[in-house]
Amino acid sequence: MKNYLLDLKLPAILLGASLVFGACSKEKTTETTTTKTTEETMDDDMGMDMDRDSMKMGSNEIMDKMHDHMESMRKLKLTGDPDNDFALIMAEHHKGGIEMAEEEVDEGKDTMLVNMAKRSITMQKDEREKLEDFADDHKPASRDTSATMKLMQPMKDMMGKMDHSKTGTTDYHFASLMSMHHQSGIDLVDAYLKQAKVPAMKTMAQKIKDEQQKEKKKLDAWLAKQPK
Numbered sequence: 491m492k493n494y495l496l497d498l499k500l501p502a503i504l505l506g507a508s509l510v511f512g513a514c515s516k517e518k519t520t521e522t523t524t525t526k527t528t529e530e531t532m533d534d535d536m537g538m539d540m541d542r543d544s545m546k547m548g549s550n551e552i553m554d555k556m557h558d559h560m561e562s563m564r565k566l567k568l569t570g571d572p573d574n575d576f577a578l579i580m581a582e583h584h585k586g587g588i589e590m591a592e593e594e595v596d597e598g599k600d601t602m603l604v605n606m607a608k609r610s611i612t613m614q615k616d617e618r619e620k621l622e623d624f625a626d627d628h629k630p631a632s633r634d635t636s637a638t639m640k641l642m643q644p645m646k647d648m649m650g651k652m653d654h655s656k657t658g659t660t661d662y663h664f665a666s667l668m669s670m671h672h673q674s675g676i677d678l679v680d681a682y683l684k685q686a687k688v689p690a691m692k693t694m695a696q697k698i699k700d701e702q703q704k705e706k707k708k709l710d711a712w713l714a715k716q717p718k
Contacts (some may be wrong), residue, residue, distance in 0.1 A: 551593050551597070551660075562582055562585070562586075563579070563582050563583070563586075563642065563645055564642075566578050566579060566582060568635045568638050568639060569630040569631075569632060569633070569635065569638070570630075570631070570632060570633030570634050570635040570636075570637065570638055571628075571630035571631045571632075571633060571638070572637070572638055572641075572682060572685035572686060572687060573624075573628065573630075573686060573687050573688040573691045574624075574625055574628050574630035575630075575635075575638035575641060576638075576641060576678075576682040576686070576691065576695065577621045577622070577624045577625040577628070577691065578621075578625050579641050579642065579678065580617075580621055580675070580678060580679075580682075580695070580698065581618050581621040581622050581625065583645070583671075583674070583675055583678065584614040584615075584617055584618040584621070585618060586671065587610065587614050587668065587671055587672075587675075588610075588611055588614050588615060588618070590607075590664060590667060590668055590671065591607035591608075591610045591611045591614070591664075591668070592607070592611060593660065593664070594607040594660060594661070594664040594668075595607050595608055595611070597660040598660050598661050598664060599659065599660070599661055600661040600712075602708075602712065603661050603664060603665060603709075603712065606705065606708065606709075607664065610668075610705065613701065617694070617698060620694065621694075624690075624691060628688075637685060638685070640681060641678055641681050641682055643677075643681070644673075644674040644675075644677035644678045644681065645674050645678070647674065647677070648670050648671065648673070648674040662713075662716060665709045665712050665713050666709075666713060668705075668709055669706050669709040669710055669713065672702040672703075672705055672706040672709070673706060675698065675699070675702045676699050676702055676703060676706070679695045679696070679698060679699040680699070682695055683695060683696070
């Protein structure tokens, strides 16, 4: 009789152990998934898993700065609050634009482009300070970051369009890459305005878009006159 009862209990014991092990395994998997960093999640959601060495293939200083700028962009800690995250992203976007403009001021030869770069530095430094002040003072609502991570898409698109094989002067690289950089900024504003909540930040975003559209038009006109 004891052997018979043992035969009945053994499968039940094994089944219970299997269920416990399975539950523990599932819990471990869930924990691993939820503890992924923002940077890793951005790589997954945005397809930003490009080889880090390939991002350093720039043939000029301005292109190298663009790659470094993209690396910094990837490391931003987003909150899911559209106004907060736009301020963080656009502040970093401006940082990249300022660094490219500074390179043009130092090495460029075309008077119009150098003067444009100087104005751009002054304007974007002021806007960057305001964006950073907003992000510091604003208390972001904690939300799912999947929506605001989509604000990064214009920068990813810009990097995908960069042609590392092109050669040229500092003026040429500044005009072509800054035009692309401005377009990504314009697209970023458009994506943000669909989610925006804070009126003051919406107004600032529209102002940034208007400014960058004007500069891009001048840059594209200059590029159109260059030898093919």
